[in-house]
Amino acid sequence: xxNCIHLHYDVSGDDFTRAGEASGAVKKRLKALxxxxxxxxxxxxxxxxxxxxxxxxxxxxxxxxxxxxxxxxILLSDKGxxxxxxxxxxxxxxxxxxDNVRNLGFGAGMGLPNIKKYTDDMKIETEIGVGTKLYLxxxxxx
Amino acid sequence: MNxxxxxxxxxxxxxxxxxxxxxxxxxxxxxxxxxxAHILSxxxxxxxxxxxxxxxxxxxxxSNQLEEIEQYKxxxxxxxxxxxGQFNNLDDVDIVLTGLRAVGFDFIYEVSRAAELVSEATRKxxxxxxxxxxxxxxxxxxxxxxxxxxxxELCDNVMPLLAPMEVAAKMARREVREMxxxxxxxxxxxxxxxCPAKVTEINSPNSSEKSAVSGAIAISQLYPELTQAMDHLxxxxxxxxxxxxxxxxxxxxxxxxxxxxxxxxxxDGIENVIRVLExxxxxxxxxxxxxxxxxxxxxxxxxxxxxxNPYVAQARIQNLRKYLPVSLNHLNEKxxxxxxxxxxxxxxxxxxxxxxxxxxxxxxxxxxxxxYQTLPKLDCGSCGAPTxxxxxxxxxxxxxxxxxxIHKLKEKIQSVYDQLKNTI
Numbered sequence: 152x153x154n155c156i157h158l159h160y161d162v163s164g165d166d167f168t169r170a171g172e173a174s175g176a177v178k179k180r181l182k183a184l185x186x187x188x189x190x191x192x193x194x195x196x197x198x199x200x201x202x203x204x205x206x207x208x209x210x211x212x213x214x215x216x217x218x219x220x221x222x223x224x225i226l227l228s229d230k231g232x233x234x235x236x237x238x239x240x241x242x243x244x245x246x247x248x249x250d251n252v253r254n255l256g257f258g259a260g261m262g263l264p265n266i267k268k269y270t271d272d273m274k275i276e277t278e279i280g281v282g283t284k285l286y287l288x289x290x291x292x293x
Numbered sequence: 294m295n296x297x298x299x300x301x302x303x304x305x306x307x308x309x310x311x312x313x314x315x316x317x318x319x320x321x322x323x324x325x326x327x328x329x330a331h332i333l334s335x336x337x338x339x340x341x342x343x344x345x346x347x348x349x350x351x352x353x354x355x356s357n358q359l360e361e362i363e364q365y366k367x368x369x370x371x372x373x374x375x376x377x378g379q380f381n382n383l384d385d386v387d388i389v390l391t392g393l394r395a396v397g398f399d400f401i402y403e404v405s406r407a408a409e410l411v412s413e414a415t416r417k418x419x420x421x422x423x424x425x426x427x428x429x430x431x432x433x434x435x436x437x438x439x440x441x442x443x444x445x446e447l448c449d450n451v452m453p454l455l456a457p458m459e460v461a462a463k464m465a466r467r468e469v470r471e472m473x474x475x476x477x478x479x480x481x482x483x484x485x486x487x488c489p490a491k492v493t494e495i496n497s498p499n500s501s502e503k504s505a506v507s508g509a510i511a512i513s514q515l516y517p518e519l520t521q522a523m524d525h526l527x528x529x530x531x532x533x534x535x536x537x538x539x540x541x542x543x544x545x546x547x548x549x550x551x552x553x554x555x556x557x558x559x560x561d562g563i564e565n566v567i568r569v570l571e572x573x574x575x576x577x578x579x580x581x582x583x584x585x586x587x588x589x590x591x592x593x594x595x596x597x598x599x600x601x602n603p604y605v606a607q608a609r610i611q612n613l614r615k616y617l618p619v620s621l622n623h624l625n626e627k628x629x630x631x632x633x634x635x636x637x638x639x640x641x642x643x644x645x646x647x648x649x650x651x652x653x654x655x656x657x658x659x660x661x662x663x664x665y666q667t668l669p670k671l672d673c674g675s676c677g678a679p680t681x682x683x684x685x686x687x688x689x690x691x692x693x694x695x696x697x698x699i700h701k702l703k704e705k706i707q708s709v710y711d712q713l714k715n716t717i
Contacts, residue, residue: 156658175571183686184654185646188445195575220651293651 156180156218162202162227164211167252173214174198181218190291193269194223200262201227201285207252208232209283222271225287233279241267300355300492301339305329307351312674314343314352319563320439320644324687325677335644338438339493340563340588341597354489354598357508359515362397365481365507367469370398371461372485374405374535374543375593376512377613378606380520386540386613390532392523393485396515401532402465404484405539408457409622410464412538412551414632415452417624419552419582425450427558427573427581430548431634432456435490435588436566437499442644444570453634455501457542458484458491460632462505484509487596488589500634511598536621537614544607545592549585557583562590647686661685669700 158180160173178195198214205212209231217224234240243264248257267273272288310328322336323343330343330351344352362368370393377386390401411432418424431437431452440447455463462482469480484491486509495504541547545561558581560569566586572578589595591603594610601609647661648654661682668681676697678684687693696702 154652154655156655156662171575171577174575178575180658182443182645183647184658185642185649185651188640192446192574192576199575199577218655220655 298496300489366479395522405535407461434494
């Protein structure tokens with residue numbers, strides 16, 4: 152018996168319209184597994200926000216997802232510029248997104264705060280000029 | 294769920310087992326086995342896309358014949374507003390309605406009348422803050438069924454009001470009972486339908502115990518007789534009692550515009566509808582109060598049982614609405630109860646779930662991924678499943694075998710051939 156399903160997706164950095172593909176695929180799988188619907192929603196929203204962040208700020212990267220019976224663990228990793236001030240980035244409304252992205256309705260400064268809100272655990276490892284790793288956990292009460 | 298009624302049927306004799314419907318079905322509800330298409334009942338939402346695409350006309354919608362109205366003493370027609378867009382040079386809805394009288398109906402109640410009541414009731418419920426925002430329209434039964442099987446989190450956002458068809462049938466019955474003193478059993482109420490999803494809704498309603506509609510006759514079926522009757526009318530009776538709000542429901546955006554606000558969204562065409570629902574589920578769509586969704590492109594005028602090109606019909610409806618009053622039907626407060634859902638929308642988790650047992654489901658998904666990696670990923674449909682991923686799922690569920698894939702079979706034959714060649 153398998154008690155962990157591992158998924159891996161590359162997040163394309165050059166095509167904004169493809170952001171959300173990985174979260175969509177994960178959502179579909181969680182539904183097929185019959186996960187609690189609230190947990191599916193939280194995973195989908197948090198992952199989507201993180202994917203968008205990767206595309207806006209870091210020209211893409213990859214994401215690894217481990218689905219366990221009682222939780223979903225997500226790693227989103229990029230080789231972007233890094234986050235200079237994590238506390239500031241966590242504030243609602245703070246954003247460094249360029250105007251063209253804001254015109255599309257993104258970059259409202261709710262990305263990281265929303266991710267925190269929808270996950271049970273969130274850890275950021277970031278280094279200027281090297282990249283950012285975001286570890287997320289959503290507990291599931293199936 | 295297994296005895297669930299579907300109006301979309303297969304004519305096995307005409308089906309040649311091609312992959313047109315398989316590839317088109319938005320819920321992956323079709324499989325081809327032994328050269329014939331099969332519909333997976335629990336996944337089918339009766340949208341009618343397979344009827345639209347089938348070049349062999351092997352898919353059809355089950356609906357009633359005009360003769361069947363004769364079983365009832367009093368015959369009532371409730372025409373969908375989409376019917377009014379089907380005729381060239383029509384400038385008066387009463388010509389159509391008098392035509393319906395001429396083909397055998399005693400009493401006509403336009404569904405657009407009920408649509409005006411539903412619009413008013415929706416505005417009232419929104420105003421009283423009694424609904425979960427954003428509110429998703431409950432008018433298109435294919436969309437409601439789609440939400441029921443695929444979007445559990447959105448079930449609570451669907452407007453808890455009956456669709457105009459159902460409200461029209463209830464109102465018409467009441468009027469006829471009051472007028473004639475007849476009992477409900479003597480009254481036959483027939484919906485003149487643009488789509489198969491409405492036929493399904495009559496037979497297994499999403500949100501009422503039993504439909505007040507007795508049957509449905511397809512617009513395309515009634516069309517020849519009706520146009521002939523319309524050409525030979527001596528007098529045109531003043532029957533029509535709906536305004537531009539009600540008639541506007543025939544096309545995409547009509548229902549949303551009737552909310553008289555500007556924070557709405559209207560999407561049509563089943564693929565677009567799915568995209569909007571996905572985004573709603575992930576909370577990407579914000580700042581919208583009301584969402585109108587129609588499974589057919591163009592709205593109800595795009596139904597697969599209509600006759601005219603939906604965009605031509607849309608232009609005609611626009612023209613017809615021009616000189617109509619805004620609304621001719623107003624909500625009587627005490628009727629609101631009559632219009633509310635009789636039962637909650639129930640999410641049916643089984644349609645896309647691998648197994649009820651989580652550990653077993655995880656095991657199955659693991660195997661599915663492994664099998665998928667060995668498949669050619671061409672999504673050609675030759676195996677009888679719409680995609681390689683669906684095929685992997687079917688194999689894990691024991692409904693298909695690897696050699697159903699013609700590419701895998703070819704590989705296998707090649708290896709047997711090579712082996713034989715080496716032994717000779």
